């Protein structure tokens with residue numbers, strides 16, 4: 001798969017400095033995209049993405065400035081990957097245990113972030129009659145992860161944001177899809193997966209018997225971004241080793 005004719009396509013990946021985001025920057029660059037990585041720790045994506053920018057996706061001004069800077073330096077944004085996300089601290093467990101500020105923090109990054117980023121790129125996509133917004137939701141947006149109330153609710157909302165954008169902009173030539181990973185080995189999960197007993201517990205619930213690598217999720221993003229699945233919009237693409245099929 002290569003970039004479409006007529007010039008390099010531009011992709012923005014939020015949370016592009018680590019895990020799934022970093023792998024996505026690498027994969028989209030390999031596929032011929034010019035990639036901008038936006039992150040609160042932008043330096044970690046240097047050398048992988050063509051451009052790195054400091055951006056907190058929860059801040060309206062940060063997001064507006066970052067998207068305008070990318071468009072000015074690299075050209076109009078063809079693909080936005082809403083990837084930046086957090087699980088919240090261990091205290092963000094069941095509903096009554098979740099500190100209100102942890103709830104707010106998780107929703108801010110996982111829901112407000114994709115909303116602000118989508119809101120910032122849509123006007124230019126509308127003007128050009130094309131564009132694709134890909135949001136990394138989670139299987140937790142489809143089925144509840146036990147003891148992860150704030151995260152589960154946020155991923156459900158991210159998925160419905162995707163569907164809302166898909167419905168509202170389909171006629172304008174803009175698509176929105178979500179990728180729903182199961183369990184992936186990244187800095188978000190390594191604290192747990194590096195403990196053999198906990199890893200075995202996790203893997204016992206995955207039919208393929210192992211967690212995913214970040215590259216396996218980046219493959220799904222790259223397939224969506226390639227433009228080959230052109231009739232697909234509003235879809236949650238599940239990449240979970242069969243976890244949610246159990």
Ligand SMILES: NC(=O)c1ccc[n+]([C@@H]2O[C@H](COP(=O)([O-])OP(=O)(O)OC[C@H]3O[C@@H](n4cnc5c(N)ncnc54)[C@H](O)[C@@H]3O)[C@@H](O)[C@H]2O)c1
Nearest residue numbers: 015018019020040056057084085138181183184186187188
């Ligand atoms: N790892 C998994 O098992 C898994 C499973 C399903 C879904 N996901 C989702 O995939 C996405 C990426 O997860 P990961 O495992 O690669 O995590 P990660 O912690 O390795 O990377 C997340 C990146 O997002 C950045 N980030 C955090 N808050 C930000 C903010 N406010 N503004 C900008 N950047 C910010 C971090 O600096 C980091 O670089 C998340 O949305 C996560 O919920 C992960």
